Amino acid sequence: xxxxxxxxxxxxxxxxxxxxxxxxxxxxxxxxxxxxxxxxxxxxxxxxxxxxxxxxxxxxxxxxxxxxxxxxxxxxxxxxxxxxxxxxxxxxxxxxxxxxxxxxxxxxxxxxxxxxxxxxxxxxxxxxxxxxxxxxxxxxxxxxxxxxxxxxxxxxxxxxxxxxxxxxxxxxxxxxxxxxxxxxxxxxxxxxxxxxxxxxxxxxxxxxxxxxxxxxxxxxxxxxxxxxxxxxxxxxxxxxxxxxxxxxxxxxxxxxxxxxxxxxxxxxxxxxxxxxxxxxxxxxxxxxxxxxxxxxxxxxxxxxxxxxxxxxxxxxxxxxxxxxxxxx
Amino acid sequence: xxxxxxxxxxxxxxxxxxxxxxxxxxxxxxxxxxxxxxxxxxxxxxxxxxxxxxxxxxxxxxxxxxxxxxxxxxxxxxxxxxxxxxxxxxxxxxxxxxxxxxxxxxxxxxxxxxxxxxxxxxxxxxxxxxxxxxxxxxxxxxxxxxxxxxxxxxxxxxxxxxxxxxxxxxxxxxxxxxxxxxxxxxxxxxxxxxxxxxxxxxxxxxxxxxxxxxxxxxxxxxxxxxxxxxxxxxxxxxxxx
Numbered sequence: 001x002x003x004x005x006x007x008x009x010x011x012x013x014x015x016x017x018x019x020x021x022x023x024x025x026x027x028x029x030x031x032x033x034x035x036x037x038x039x040x041x042x043x044x045x046x047x048x049x050x051x052x053x054x055x056x057x058x059x060x061x062x063x064x065x066x067x068x069x070x071x072x073x074x075x076x077x078x079x080x081x082x083x084x085x086x087x088x089x090x091x092x093x094x095x096x097x098x099x100x101x102x103x104x105x106x107x108x109x110x111x112x113x114x115x116x117x118x119x120x121x122x123x124x125x126x127x128x129x130x131x132x133x134x135x136x137x138x139x140x141x142x143x144x145x146x147x148x149x150x151x152x153x154x155x156x157x158x159x160x161x162x163x164x165x166x167x168x169x170x171x172x173x174x175x176x177x178x179x180x181x182x183x184x185x186x187x188x189x190x191x192x193x194x195x196x197x198x199x200x201x202x203x204x205x206x207x208x209x210x211x212x213x214x215x216x217x218x219x220x221x222x223x224x225x226x227x228x229x230x231x232x233x234x235x236x237x238x239x240x241x242x243x244x245x246x247x248x249x250x251x252x253x254x255x256x257x258x259x260x261x262x263x264x265x266x267x268x269x270x271x272x273x274x275x276x277x278x279x280x281x282x283x284x285x286x287x288x289x290x291x292x293x294x295x296x297x298x299x300x301x302x303x304x305x306x307x308x309x310x311x312x313x314x315x316x317x318x319x320x321x322x323x324x325x326x327x328x
Numbered sequence: 329x330x331x332x333x334x335x336x337x338x339x340x341x342x343x344x345x346x347x348x349x350x351x352x353x354x355x356x357x358x359x360x361x362x363x364x365x366x367x368x369x370x371x372x373x374x375x376x377x378x379x380x381x382x383x384x385x386x387x388x389x390x391x392x393x394x395x396x397x398x399x400x401x402x403x404x405x406x407x408x409x410x411x412x413x414x415x416x417x418x419x420x421x422x423x424x425x426x427x428x429x430x431x432x433x434x435x436x437x438x439x440x441x442x443x444x445x446x447x448x449x450x451x452x453x454x455x456x457x458x459x460x461x462x463x464x465x466x467x468x469x470x471x472x473x474x475x476x477x478x479x480x481x482x483x484x485x486x487x488x489x490x491x492x493x494x495x496x497x498x499x500x501x502x503x504x505x506x507x508x509x510x511x512x513x514x515x516x517x518x519x520x521x522x523x524x525x526x527x528x529x530x531x532x533x534x535x536x537x538x539x540x541x542x543x544x545x546x547x548x549x550x551x552x553x554x555x556x557x558x559x560x561x562x563x564x565x566x567x568x569x
Contacts, residue, residue, distance in 0.1 A: 027569065061413075064413070064417045065416070065417060066416045066417055066567065067567055067568075068567045068568050086419050086421060089417055089420075090419040092417060094417040096413045098410040100411040100413045101411065104342060105342075113334065114414065116330075116334050117335070117414075117415070117418045118418055119419060161414065
């Protein structure tokens with residue numbers, strides 16, 4: 001691990017925003033988090049992926065200093081969230097699944113309140129509110145009462161209150177939950193706009209959302225971290241079964257002969273195509289792409305198409321979570 | 329303390345703008361006015377001082393009762409509507425949240441109570457009013473109101489249901505009011521303890537008669553501080569659950 005504890009502060013690698021170490025949280029007999037450890041770098045956009053009840057919201061509520069962990073440590077910019085909670089709260093903007101909005105207030109007044117309660121000086125509040133409203137495309141709604149806004153706009157106001165004080169860390173819990181397709185596209189753009197300016201942690205159980213928005217994915221299942229990495233790393237990791245797909249023109253026997261001499265192939269499926277060519281689907285756990293293409297060409301076959309079928313994120317997610325289910 | 333001011337201002341404005349606040353204000357002022365006309369002024373000729381004493385006695389009852397409803401949503405409503413994470417994830421200490429909420433509600437209660445000042449002014453028309461008596465009476469009412477609001481704040485911090493908060497506040501407040509009965513019938517030394525703990529009887533009587541005793545001020549401050557402290561601890565403990 002990269003950190004050493006000194007009182008309630010930690011020394012850590014430069015560029016690290018969040019370090020969680022063996023984090024545990026129990027609600028009575030229910031264990032919501034069970035030894036979760038991870039790191040998130042500054043400026044990263046990280047997706048927290050997991051089925052309902054995986055512990056994502058609990059983890060985000062701990063990160064947002066709303067809950068205290070039962071055991072383990074979590075630091076934000078080197079400061080422990082338990083020992084220096086108030087300092088850490090000053091570094092974060094938090095949007096829960098249901099936006100925390102005072103519906104009787106106008107958007108502008110609410111954002112001003114959110115900015116001032118986060119310590120923004122009164123003289124700067126007006127400018128901050130206007131900037132944030134523009135970023136979240138709320139500038140025309142600034143004098144509207146929150147209770148009159150659609151759910152999509154309420155979500156926008158929720159994000160606006162989380163970034164109005166320009167925090168280094170923005171935490172978004174299920175930001176697209178309950179939105180219609182058009183609102184999802186708008187929200188995705190809004191969240192993408194946060195990248196680079198803030199470290200962003202997003203939770204969702206919707207795979208495509210995470211894969212389209214985040215640089216890196218943390219996969220949770222039943223309170224445990226069961227996978228971590230980029231989508232590429234998670235879906236195409238070495239040692240995992242992958243499929244190579246090819247389209248060749250030639251005799252079936254020639255294909256079988258070419259493949260017979262190759263090692264590292266676990267399964268082969270050959271199907272005839274309507275245009276007379278052959279579809280090959282080859283299972284392997286090694287990177288045999290170069291050898292395979294050579295073998296096919298040297299076997300007198302015309303290689304028309306060749307690709308490595310990526311293990312889809314859904315399949316990876318199910319594999320990761322399914323493996324852990326099986327352990328229980 | 330800037331956070332306390334911000335939270336208190338937002339809370340007071342929120343109560344003032346809400347239908348709930350409007351209904352509480354309307355009922356409070358209507359009932360106090362009716363009671364003043366029928367019970368305090370009624371029943372033949374009276375000295376101005378007796379009218380004032382009766383007025384503050386009645387006003388204290390209404391203030392206690394309505395304080396229960398003013399405080400019921402202070403924390404419970406935030407939990408009920410899901411707005412609490414905004415405050416809990418802000419760089420604000422738990423005691424500042426509690427103080428802000430309390431002072432917001434207290435400001436509303438002060439406004440309501442001070443609107444009733446036209447009633448002592450009416451007494452001036454046909455009698456002689458001691459301003460010291462009026463100030464002492466209002467001081468007592470506001471101290472009593474702060475104690476009940478603090479109890480309500482504590483109860484509101486224990487639940488996400490405003491109705492449950494009302495019953496919890498009544499559950500603590502009613503015995504505190506009725507301790508004066510136990511103080512009358514219990515044996516020594518329990519009778520002295522119950523009489524001292526009673527929130528209304530011996531501690532409020534001097535105020536309504538126009539007298540201010542430091543011991544009574546200390547009592548109301550102690551009750552207020554105790555329950556606000558308890559509310560803060562309840563809020564802190566929720567972060568562990």
